[in-house]
Every structure is written in C-alpha cells, then in structure tokens.
Amino acid sequence: MMAVVEKTLEMPPATPREHTEAAARHMDGTSTSSDPVQSASATRPPSSTTSGEPVLGKPSTSAAAQPTGQVTTDGSCGATFGNTVCGDWAQGSCCSMYGYCGNTTSHCGEGCQSGPCTNGPVVPAPKASPAPAAQKPGTLVKLGRSGVPAMHAGLMPNGKVVFLDKVENYTELKLGNGQYAYSSEYDPTTQKLTPLAYKTNAFCSGGIFLADGRFVSLGGNAPLEFIDPTVGDGFKGIRYLERSASDASLDGQAWSEPGNSLDTARWYASVQIMPDDTIFVASGSLNGLDPSKPENNNPTYEILNADGTSKVKSTNMEILSKNQPYYMYPFMHLLNDGNLFVFVSKSAEIFNVGGGNVVRTLPDLPGSYRTYPNTGGSVMLSLSSQNNWSNDVVICGGGPYQDISAPGEASCGRINPMAQNPSWELEAMPEGRGMVEGTLLPDGTVIWVNGAQEGAQGFGVARSPALEVLIYDPAQPVGKRFTTGPKSDIARLYHSVALLLLDGTLLISGSNPVEQPILTPSTQNPFVTEFRNEIYTPPYLQGNPTRPSGVALKTKNLKANGSTLEISFYAPPNAKEVKVSLYYGGFVTHSVHMGHRNLFLDVANFKPGQKNQKINVTLPPNKKVAPAGPYVVYILVDGVPSVGQFVQVS
Known part of the structure; x- marks a missing residue:
C-alpha cells in the first residue's frame, strides 16, 4: 500500500496539459480480449485527446439525403x-440520426435518416412547467472541499465520503510517492481530507x-504515463475499498487491486x-x-461473483446494441421479483439476468435521450409493504444530441414496471x-440538483448552468410534485455528484467539464474545475427541529x-x-x-406522545427487495430524521 500524506495544496498549471503524441500512443494499446465484441477492431484507434472522451457532436441529416440503397x-x-x-x-429498419438500425423512437424520431419511422412518439413530451417556491425550501451552504475532482462518490460505512477521479495533472492532494492523488476520503464532520492511492x-x-460491504469500482480507461507512470490501464480494472463503522484502522487505506479483471473492457x-x-x-x-x-x-453484460471476481463471459444485450450510441451508463433498478428494470436512450424493458432474456418490453419514454451522453436522472421511489415492495421509476431530463447547443429536456416520465x-405518466420540471x-x-421525497439547461455530457459541451434545487414530492398529484428550493452560485456541470449523508443532509x-483541471475561467473555458463542497439542508431539518435521539x-x-x-x-x-427508513446510497457518478x-419498514409498538420508545420493525422479506450490503437506518418522527446508523443486510 502506498503511504499517504495529509492534505497538500498546490496551484495547478494555468491551462490543461497540452495534447501530445504520447497521448495518442497511450490510447492505441492492443486489445487483449478474444471475445467477439472486440473482433471489429484489433487495436484501439488513436485518440485526438489525452482522454479519448467521446464527442458525437450535433448530427447532420442533410448529408444523408441520398441513401445508396446498399443494405447494412x-x-x-x-x-x-x-x-x-x-x-x-x-x-429494425429505421436508421437513427447517429447511424444505427432499430425500431424504437431512438431510431424513428427526430433525425431519422431513412426507413419507415412508424414508431414515432404518440404523445409529445411536455415542455417546462413553472413550479412554486417550497414553503420550506431548505438551505445551501458551502462547506469543505473534495480534494480531487468528484467524478464518482459513495458514502462509506464509516460515515465518510469517498471521491474517485481519473488521472489528472493536478489535484489538491498528493500521495507519499509525490504523485497527485485521484481519490480522497472526506469527513463531513471535521472536513478533513485524506488522499487515497489506486x-x-x-x-x-x-x-x-x-454483499460483504466493500465498495467496488469497475472498468475505467487507459493509462497516461506521461502524467503519472504509477497508474496503469483501467479498462478492465476492478478496485476495492473497505471501510467499517466499527474498525477505524481501515480509514485512509488505499484502494485494493489484487489484479483480477473484468472479462471485457468497460468505460x-x-x-x-x-x-x-x-x-x-x-x-x-x-x-x-x-x-x-x-x-x-x-453492448454486453457480464456477471461477477459475490466477491467481485469475474464469473461469466460477456454476453450481448439487445437493448444496448439497439440503442447505440446512447447505450452507455444505462439506468438499472432491481425489482421485487428479482428482475431488472433497464432503461437506455428512450427505451425500457424488464430483463431476467439468470435467464438472459427480456421479460417485458416497456413503452418508450417520449422526449429526448435520457442516457449518456445526454443523461438525465433516474430514481426508483421508496418501497414498502403497502405497495408490495413495487414502486414507480422516475426519469427526468436529458437532451437531443451531444453539442453545446442542445436544449435540456424538461420532461419527466414516471412508470410502474x-x-x-x-405506461409513462408525463410531467415536467420548471x-x-x-x-x-x-x-x-x-x-x-426526491431532491434534484446539478446540470445544465443547454449542452450535454463531455468536455466543454455545456452552458447555462441549472442552479436551482428542485424538490419532488411523489405523494402529490401529477403537475404538483415539483417545488423549488434555494439556488446555488456554483455551476455543477459534467462530473458532478450528490449523495445523502448520515445526518440527513445532501452533499453536492x-x-x-475540462480535460485536465483548470481553476481560472477564460473565454475558451468559462466553467472550470470545482473543489468546493456544498451542503443542502432539506426542509425536514429547516429551523433546526428536535430530532429523534x-x-x-x-x-x-x-x-x-x-x-x-x-x-x-x-x-x-x-x-x-x-417511520423507519432502510436506505442504500450506492455508487454515484454521471x-x-x-x-x-x-x-420503509413496518413498525409496531410506537406510543404517541411518549419520550422513551421501544419499537419493533419488520425487516424486508427477501434479498429481491433488499439485496445484501451496507444500508443506513433512519428513524423519522413526524417527518424529522434521526442521525442515521449503518447496518449490514444479508
């Protein structure tokens, strides 16, 4: 394990490291997999950037006016x-605007180049709809720093937040070997930062x-030896991080990488x-x-063993191959029958992992694309025995193409798979x-933050930051679920995160949104690397109410x-x-x-008006409802949560 040092602040270069021929060479490594998914290209094509960050750009349909008639x-x-x-x-026989055949609204909607396009959206997505200010909007304050760009994040069982980033030519932390740290451990209580090696x-x-509580990061990108020769190829990488609520000796320990890998490269x-x-x-x-x-x-899937080691060879997944190039970072939610809700681009299905088959094809969601590089957000609403542990999935936002001119999508769809x-119930954000x-x-309730009103994911392809906190109350009727909270003055664009802390506040x-960190804005790069954290205090804690203790x-x-x-x-x-909430934060990125x-767990023996309480709660019926891993238990009395405590579900 590399030695770590306490927080070290240095000024970065004034501009990102220049693109070099070395960068292209690093991205031109030979593929080692013999899997058919890689047979189309024996080597990685050279990249025009140090990162190889994909840029689709705004599609042009005029160039496709004269199809040859030659069949794909x-x-x-x-x-x-x-x-x-x-x-x-x-x-499918429709040719999508980016050049893939299929039959979903991703192919047959706006920008279709050829084909019958018979599956266009029947109902248009609603436009932006004003929302009233919340009676209790909550508050935003700046508190602490991330130390590294916050590309990925998770709340660990020790109550601290781990940030994880790519190889950079500057961060605010250094390791004992003199290299910059690309991961950090942030203590929300003390604001202390500890650099972590990978x-x-x-x-x-x-x-x-x-299932054993370890945090795992899967996949990644190529090495950049000219920036940091100590970090290798991460395309098939598997990284583990262990923390414990009861063993402080694990705090600050580096990511463990024993050398096992994914079956195929995955970025x-x-x-x-x-x-x-x-x-x-x-x-x-x-x-x-x-x-x-x-x-x-x-466009494949693979399965790892419970310990995070490779188990099953990569297998084609039709919803991914049908929805290229919007197939990356799909939304997935585990349903109460053990199947997966999977959403890609505009398309959704229920997928049986064990059988490798589609259980049900769901209706397409009207509106723009919803997954990378025009990602919106997706949440499965809270589960309880009252709804038989089945509930709605909400998907909001997105965009029509990957270009800075792309208008942000205002609509949201809500469906019970x-x-x-x-069917999708449609509503709209402000x-x-x-x-x-x-x-x-x-x-x-759901808090929606971050993003842009124009543009897409990628370096330098977004503008008009969306600064307002949106509060979504799923119990309200359609059209009345959104209210507005406070506004930030920090642009949270590409590579931003938000997650719940043990005290019930939201860390943002x-x-x-730049290829290598920049601190000073310019005409070319008006939005720069952001290390400041913000804490959003939700309405239930506004005014400092008395918590359960x-x-x-x-x-x-x-x-x-x-x-x-x-x-x-x-x-x-x-x-x-x-109410008793059993909460799983997960892995947050993009x-x-x-x-x-x-x-929400069933509660017995609560005695209204009494101070001393001893209640019994019924735990989830099975691991289809609550898969194994670390959760947080919150006690909510009249809507106000206690400070959460980590538990381990098995």
Whole structure:
C-alpha cells in the first residue's frame, strides 16, 4: 500500500496539459480480449485527446439525403456509414440520426435518416412547467472541499465520503510517492481530507457495494504515463475499498487491486447487485473513443461473483446494441421479483439476468435521450409493504444530441414496471436540464440538483448552468410534485455528484467539464474545475427541529427474511408518527446512482406522545427487495430524521 500524506495544496498549471503524441500512443494499446465484441477492431484507434472522451457532436441529416440503397451488414447506416440503409435488419429498419438500425423512437424520431419511422412518439413530451417556491425550501451552504475532482462518490460505512477521479495533472492532494492523488476520503464532520492511492485509471467507471460491504469500482480507461507512470490501464480494472463503522484502522487505506479483471473492457458501465449477491455489469466502451464507431462499442453484460471476481463471459444485450450510441451508463433498478428494470436512450424493458432474456418490453419514454451522453436522472421511489415492495421509476431530463447547443429536456416520465399495463405518466420540471440527478431522502421525497439547461455530457459541451434545487414530492398529484428550493452560485456541470449523508443532509460536489483541471475561467473555458463542497439542508431539518435521539438497534447485522428488529430511541415531545427508513446510497457518478433505493419498514409498538420508545420493525422479506450490503437506518418522527446508523443486510 502506498503511504499517504495529509492534505497538500498546490496551484495547478494555468491551462490543461497540452495534447501530445504520447497521448495518442497511450490510447492505441492492443486489445487483449478474444471475445467477439472486440473482433471489429484489433487495436484501439488513436485518440485526438489525452482522454479519448467521446464527442458525437450535433448530427447532420442533410448529408444523408441520398441513401445508396446498399443494405447494412452490421447494423450501421446513414451518412456516417456509407449511406447504407437498414433494409430488413432484424432489430429494425429505421436508421437513427447517429447511424444505427432499430425500431424504437431512438431510431424513428427526430433525425431519422431513412426507413419507415412508424414508431414515432404518440404523445409529445411536455415542455417546462413553472413550479412554486417550497414553503420550506431548505438551505445551501458551502462547506469543505473534495480534494480531487468528484467524478464518482459513495458514502462509506464509516460515515465518510469517498471521491474517485481519473488521472489528472493536478489535484489538491498528493500521495507519499509525490504523485497527485485521484481519490480522497472526506469527513463531513471535521472536513478533513485524506488522499487515497489506486493502481489503475478509474476514469468513468461504474460501481456498487458488494454483499460483504466493500465498495467496488469497475472498468475505467487507459493509462497516461506521461502524467503519472504509477497508474496503469483501467479498462478492465476492478478496485476495492473497505471501510467499517466499527474498525477505524481501515480509514485512509488505499484502494485494493489484487489484479483480477473484468472479462471485457468497460468505460461507462452500470452496475447492480443481485439477490444472489452476484454483480451484474452492463455496457461500456471498449476503447474510450467515439461511440458512434461500432469497433468501440461493448453492448454486453457480464456477471461477477459475490466477491467481485469475474464469473461469466460477456454476453450481448439487445437493448444496448439497439440503442447505440446512447447505450452507455444505462439506468438499472432491481425489482421485487428479482428482475431488472433497464432503461437506455428512450427505451425500457424488464430483463431476467439468470435467464438472459427480456421479460417485458416497456413503452418508450417520449422526449429526448435520457442516457449518456445526454443523461438525465433516474430514481426508483421508496418501497414498502403497502405497495408490495413495487414502486414507480422516475426519469427526468436529458437532451437531443451531444453539442453545446442542445436544449435540456424538461420532461419527466414516471412508470410502474410491475403494473399490469405499464405506461409513462408525463410531467415536467420548471426548466430543461441535462445532467440533472435525483437523490432519495429518507422521508421518500426526491431532491434534484446539478446540470445544465443547454449542452450535454463531455468536455466543454455545456452552458447555462441549472442552479436551482428542485424538490419532488411523489405523494402529490401529477403537475404538483415539483417545488423549488434555494439556488446555488456554483455551476455543477459534467462530473458532478450528490449523495445523502448520515445526518440527513445532501452533499453536492464536483464539476470538472475540462480535460485536465483548470481553476481560472477564460473565454475558451468559462466553467472550470470545482473543489468546493456544498451542503443542502432539506426542509425536514429547516429551523433546526428536535430530532429523534439515543437510537439503539438490537443488532446491526440484519437479515432480509421478514424477521423482527427491536429499536429503542428518545422521541421529541408530542410525537405523533414514526417511520423507519432502510436506505442504500450506492455508487454515484454521471447523474447515475447505482443500486440506490429506500425502503420503509413496518413498525409496531410506537406510543404517541411518549419520550422513551421501544419499537419493533419488520425487516424486508427477501434479498429481491433488499439485496445484501451496507444500508443506513433512519428513524423519522413526524417527518424529522434521526442521525442515521449503518447496518449490514444479508
């Protein structure tokens, strides 16, 4: 393990490190996998940037005005691919604006280059709808720093936040070996930062908590030896981080990388833990380059063992291959029957991981694209026995193409995938937003923050920051769910994060929409690298109300088997109602919260008006409802949460 040093502040270079021929050489490494998904390209094509960050740009349909009539042989089509047409291509005969054949509204909607386009949206997505100011908007304050650009984040069982970044030519922290740190451990209580070392480039990885509580980062990008020769290729990387609520000796320890790897290279992969403790990993890029080029794509999934080691070879996943190039960082939510809700681009389905088959194809969501590089945000609303542990998925925001001129999508869709006849209920935010991310609160409301009103994900392709906090109350009728909170004065664009802390406040951090860190804005780069954290105090804590206190759980090793847990606590005066929230924060990156969920547990023996309380709660019935891993228990009395405590569910 590399030695670490305390926080070290240095001034970065005035501008990003210049692009060099070495960068292209680093991105031109030979692929080592023999899997068919990589057979289209034996080597990684050279990159024009040090990172290989994909830029699709604004598509041009005029160049596709004269299709040749030649039929595709690989599912590519249109102006980019020799003006071929789709013909009777099995996945659909419409040619999408970026040149892929299919039959969803991703292909047959705006920008379709050829084909019948019979599946266009029946109902248009609603435009922006004004929302009133919340009676209790909550408050925003700046507090602490991330130390490294906050590309990825997670709340660890020791109550601290881990930030994870790519290889950079500047951060605010250094390691004992003199190199910059690309990961940090942030203590929200003391504001202390500790640099953490890793061995492989974690650029745009996915992640989750394993069943044993370890945090895992999967995939990444190529090495950049001219910046840091100590960090290797992360395309197949698997990184582990262990923290404990009871063992402080783990604090500050580096990421562990014993050398096991993914089956195929994955950049921008999404991850979900399954009821049998295995890890489902889907999507990603093979090369870290233009996803409109088929040789770069990896529209497959693989499964890892419960310990995070490789188990199953990569397998094609049709919803990913049908929705290129918008197939990366798909939204995934585990449903109460053990299947996955999967959303890519504008398309959704229920997928059976064990059988490798589609259980149900869901209706397409009207509006713009919703996943990378025009990512919106997705949240599965809180679960409880009252709805049989089944609930709605909400998806908001997005955009029509990857260019700075792209208008942010204002609409939201809400659907219950388990309903007999599922359909999207449409509503709208007060403004269009790309890169907007939703975070569940323990009371079941959702906070939407970050993003831009114009542009997309990528370096230098967003403007008009969306600064307002939006509060979403799922219990209200459609059209009345959004209210507005405070406004920030910090642009939170590409590579920003938000996540809930143990004290029930929301940590907001990041924004690094430049290829290498820049601190001083310029005409060319008006939005720079942001290290300042903000804390959003939600309405339930506004005015400093009395919290439940003295919370004691009979055990912190919980079983998802319907058993009973005894909890004692002190209730505030005149308490009327109690709820118990079992909360999973997950792995946060690029507006995607992997594994994120909240469950309300059934409560017995609460005595209104009494100070000393001893209640019994019924734990989730199985690991389809509550997959294994670290959760936080919050006691809410009359809507006000206690400080949370980590537990381990198995």
